[in-house]
Amino acid sequence: MVDRGASALSLPDDWPAHPDPILALNRMGSFDWDLDAGLLHMDARAHEIFDILPEEYDGRPESLSPRVPPAEARRLDTLVAQAIKDGSENYGAYFRIRRRDGTPCWTHTQGYIRRDETGRPRRIIGIVRDATDELRDLAERRDEAALEDDARREQTNVVQLTTAALAHARTVRDVIDVLKDTHGLTHLGATSLVMGLVEAGRIRLVAEGPEGSFVPGTLVTRIDEPYPMSEVVRTLTPRFIESPEEFAAGYPVLWPHITDLRITSAAYLPLIVQARPIGAMGLLYNDRRGFTSEERNILVALGSSIAQSLQRAMFYEQESDIAQGLQQAMLPRTIPSVSGADVAVRYRAATIGGSLGRDIGGDWYDLIPLPGGRVGAVIGDVQGHDTHAAAVMGQLRIVLKAYAAEGHTPATVMARASVFLHELDTDRFATCLYAEADLSTGVVQAVRAGHIDPLVRATDGSCRRVPVPGGLPLGLSAEFGSLEYPVATLELDPGDTLLLCTDGLVEQPGADLDDGMRALTSLIAAGPQDVRRLADQLIDVAEERGGDDDVALLLLRRRGLQSPKAGGRLQQHVAPGDPEALTHARHMIRAAVRAWGGRDRADEIELVADELITNALMHTEGAAIVTLRVLTGPDRRLRVEVEDSSSALPRRREAGESGVSGRGLLLVHLLADEWGVEARGGGKCVWCEFVVGDPGRGGAA
Structure with missing residues (x-):
C-alpha cells in the first residue's frame, strides 16, 4: 500500500530533523536518515512504534530487522531506491511489522528526500506512525491482496531491470x-x-x-x-x-x-x-x-x-x-637491446563496449637497429579498432622496418611506406612518426605523418614538446600525390629521453589536444628517471583513465658513452630553398663534432661546412648531400663532404670588391687541414678534413 501521489507529505526546507513536540501530539514518530553515513536517527515515539528499546538500536537500519519481516524490508528498500533514482521528492508506504510479543501490526511511513545542489540525495527525513487501527480486518485483507499485486509487480520490475x-x-x-x-x-x-x-x-x-x-x-x-x-x-x-x-x-x-x-x-x-x-x-x-x-x-x-x-x-x-592474440602477434615479440640507450615499450588495448572483438586496434611501436650505431624508433596508429586494423598494422610495420634497414633516409622511408599502404587497396590510413637517432652524437632526425609530436625529457627533469613539421598520414599522402615529408633535427644530450606515443595517451573526451599534451608533459616531468618505471607509470595512468583508444608507448634514453665513437657517419640532404633543412644540417654538424671529440675546432668545422653547403646550393641545381664521418689512423680526423649534381669543379679565387663573393674556398683552404674535390658520377664532392687529435679530449658525449 504505497501512497506517493497527492497525499505525499510536503516538508519545508526549515523542517526540523527531530520535530518531536510537534508530531507527538499526533502520535507520530520522526526519523532522520543520513544517507552518507548510513545512520537512521529516530525519536522516542518511533522507538515505541517499532517496539524496540533505545539500547537495542545502534542507528543502523539493519537493527530494525527483528521487527520488519524480510519481504517487507525488501519492498521498502525497493521503494526508497526507486524514489531516489527517479528524482522524486517524497514517498509513502504502509508496511507490516512484528512486535516483541509476535503480534503483527501495520505501520505507515512518509519520507522527504533532501538533495544537494548537484541533485545528489543526502538525507531522508520523515515520519512513522502506527496504522493498525486505521486498517481494519476488511481493509487489511484488501491491502494484502494489493501487496501481493505489488510483490508481483516488484518481481516483474526486477526481471526487467535484470534483463536490461x-x-x-x-x-x-x-x-x-x-x-x-x-x-x-x-x-x-x-x-x-x-x-x-x-x-x-x-x-x-x-x-x-x-x-x-x-x-x-x-x-x-x-x-x-x-x-x-x-x-x-x-x-x-x-x-x-x-x-x-x-x-x-x-x-x-x-x-x-x-x-x-x-x-x-x-x-x-x-x-x-x-x-x-x-x-x-x-x-x-x-x-x-x-x-x-x-x-x-x-x-x-x-x-x-x-x-x-x-x-x-x-x-x-x-x-x-x-x-588480442592477433594484436600480440603483429607487435614485435622482443625489442632488441641498443648499445648506448635504455629502451622501454608498452601497449594497452582499449576496452570498447558494443560489438564483439573491438578491443583491438592498429597502434604499434618498433625499434630498428641500423648500421653505424644508429637506431630507428617508430610509433604509429592505423585507423580503426578491429582485426583488419591489426592486420594492416602488421604489414605496415614490417615494410617500414624493411625500408629503414635498407638505409633509406627518414623522409624516403615514410614516403615509401605511404605508397605501400595506398597500394594495399584498403580504406585505412595510418599516422606515424619515425625518428632515426645516432646515439654517438645524440642527433635525431624525425619525420611525422599526421602523428602527434614527440616529447623530450632532459636530465634535469624538464620536459618539452618538440614540433616536427609533418606530412599527410600514410596512405593519404600517396593518394593525393603529396609525398614530401620534412625532416626535423633535434639533439639528445646524454641522459635525455625521447618519448613517442599514440594519441590514446594524450586525448581525452571533450579535452583539447594541446591541453592533453601539456598534461602529459607535466606527468613525464614529475615521473621517475628510469624509463621502465616511467613507462609503467604512464600506462597505469592510461588504465585508470580508461578510454576507447589504444595506447602505444616507446621511450628511448640516451646513455653517456664511456669514450668517443672510433668511427661514425652522418648524412643530411639539404634541398634548395629550404632554410629549415640548412638549419637542421648545422645542428647535426655541431652535435656530431662535439660528440666525436672535435669541440675545440667545432666553430671552424661548422663555418667551413656552412660555406660548402651554401656554394653547392647557389652554384648548382638540385640538393646538396652533406656527410660527416670520423677517420681513424695516425691522426684522428673529422671529414666533411658536400656532394652536388654539378660536374663543374670549383676554383679558388680572391674575394670581389664587395668582400662577399669568392671567399668560400679561401676559408676552406685557411681553416681545413686538407681539402679537395672528387668526381662522383654525374656530380662532384668537395671534401675537407680536420685533425682533432686525441679522442679522449674535446668534449666527447
Missing part, C-alpha cells in the same frame, strides 16, 4: 556480477546463486554461492553425477525443490555439505540456447518453501534471458582472445 543490465554485460564475470547485484535476483527472494558452464561434457563452476560455501569436488563435475545442476543439464528441465526434506532425499551426496546454509528451497534452471545447454543456474532460498506457478514461470523466463546473455558473453571472450 544483462544487455550491457560483456563477459561471463559481468553476467555473474549483474545477477549478484543488490538489484538482481536476490530481490526475488534468493539467498545465493550458483552457476556452472558446460565445457567438454563437464560442468565448470563459475559462481559458488555464499562466500565459504564451496563444496569440495564440485569445481568441475560430470553431467551424469547426482547433482541438481547436472540433472537439469541432462534433462533440459527446471528442477524446483520445495523443502529441505525434498532436497535431502533427492540429492543425498550434496545435501550434507550445505546443511549449514539452512536452505529451505531451491530452483535450478538449465541455461539453453538454440536447444543446446550451455550451463545451469541454481537459486537457493532460506526463508521460503514452495513456488507458485507464476513464480516458476518468471524464473524460467529469466533463465532464458540469462542464457542468451551468457552465450553472448562467451562469444565476446572468444573473439577477444583471438583479437
Whole structure:
C-alpha cells in the first residue's frame, strides 16, 4: 500500500530533523536518515512504534530487522531506491511489522528526500506512525491482496531491470556480477546463486554461492553425477525443490555439505540456447518453501534471458582472445637491446563496449637497429579498432622496418611506406612518426605523418614538446600525390629521453589536444628517471583513465658513452630553398663534432661546412648531400663532404670588391687541414678534413 501521489507529505526546507513536540501530539514518530553515513536517527515515539528499546538500536537500519519481516524490508528498500533514482521528492508506504510479543501490526511511513545542489540525495527525513487501527480486518485483507499485486509487480520490475543490465554485460564475470547485484535476483527472494558452464561434457563452476560455501569436488563435475545442476543439464528441465526434506532425499551426496546454509528451497534452471545447454543456474532460498506457478514461470523466463546473455558473453571472450592474440602477434615479440640507450615499450588495448572483438586496434611501436650505431624508433596508429586494423598494422610495420634497414633516409622511408599502404587497396590510413637517432652524437632526425609530436625529457627533469613539421598520414599522402615529408633535427644530450606515443595517451573526451599534451608533459616531468618505471607509470595512468583508444608507448634514453665513437657517419640532404633543412644540417654538424671529440675546432668545422653547403646550393641545381664521418689512423680526423649534381669543379679565387663573393674556398683552404674535390658520377664532392687529435679530449658525449 504505497501512497506517493497527492497525499505525499510536503516538508519545508526549515523542517526540523527531530520535530518531536510537534508530531507527538499526533502520535507520530520522526526519523532522520543520513544517507552518507548510513545512520537512521529516530525519536522516542518511533522507538515505541517499532517496539524496540533505545539500547537495542545502534542507528543502523539493519537493527530494525527483528521487527520488519524480510519481504517487507525488501519492498521498502525497493521503494526508497526507486524514489531516489527517479528524482522524486517524497514517498509513502504502509508496511507490516512484528512486535516483541509476535503480534503483527501495520505501520505507515512518509519520507522527504533532501538533495544537494548537484541533485545528489543526502538525507531522508520523515515520519512513522502506527496504522493498525486505521486498517481494519476488511481493509487489511484488501491491502494484502494489493501487496501481493505489488510483490508481483516488484518481481516483474526486477526481471526487467535484470534483463536490461544483462544487455550491457560483456563477459561471463559481468553476467555473474549483474545477477549478484543488490538489484538482481536476490530481490526475488534468493539467498545465493550458483552457476556452472558446460565445457567438454563437464560442468565448470563459475559462481559458488555464499562466500565459504564451496563444496569440495564440485569445481568441475560430470553431467551424469547426482547433482541438481547436472540433472537439469541432462534433462533440459527446471528442477524446483520445495523443502529441505525434498532436497535431502533427492540429492543425498550434496545435501550434507550445505546443511549449514539452512536452505529451505531451491530452483535450478538449465541455461539453453538454440536447444543446446550451455550451463545451469541454481537459486537457493532460506526463508521460503514452495513456488507458485507464476513464480516458476518468471524464473524460467529469466533463465532464458540469462542464457542468451551468457552465450553472448562467451562469444565476446572468444573473439577477444583471438583479437588480442592477433594484436600480440603483429607487435614485435622482443625489442632488441641498443648499445648506448635504455629502451622501454608498452601497449594497452582499449576496452570498447558494443560489438564483439573491438578491443583491438592498429597502434604499434618498433625499434630498428641500423648500421653505424644508429637506431630507428617508430610509433604509429592505423585507423580503426578491429582485426583488419591489426592486420594492416602488421604489414605496415614490417615494410617500414624493411625500408629503414635498407638505409633509406627518414623522409624516403615514410614516403615509401605511404605508397605501400595506398597500394594495399584498403580504406585505412595510418599516422606515424619515425625518428632515426645516432646515439654517438645524440642527433635525431624525425619525420611525422599526421602523428602527434614527440616529447623530450632532459636530465634535469624538464620536459618539452618538440614540433616536427609533418606530412599527410600514410596512405593519404600517396593518394593525393603529396609525398614530401620534412625532416626535423633535434639533439639528445646524454641522459635525455625521447618519448613517442599514440594519441590514446594524450586525448581525452571533450579535452583539447594541446591541453592533453601539456598534461602529459607535466606527468613525464614529475615521473621517475628510469624509463621502465616511467613507462609503467604512464600506462597505469592510461588504465585508470580508461578510454576507447589504444595506447602505444616507446621511450628511448640516451646513455653517456664511456669514450668517443672510433668511427661514425652522418648524412643530411639539404634541398634548395629550404632554410629549415640548412638549419637542421648545422645542428647535426655541431652535435656530431662535439660528440666525436672535435669541440675545440667545432666553430671552424661548422663555418667551413656552412660555406660548402651554401656554394653547392647557389652554384648548382638540385640538393646538396652533406656527410660527416670520423677517420681513424695516425691522426684522428673529422671529414666533411658536400656532394652536388654539378660536374663543374670549383676554383679558388680572391674575394670581389664587395668582400662577399669568392671567399668560400679561401676559408676552406685557411681553416681545413686538407681539402679537395672528387668526381662522383654525374656530380662532384668537395671534401675537407680536420685533425682533432686525441679522442679522449674535446668534449666527447
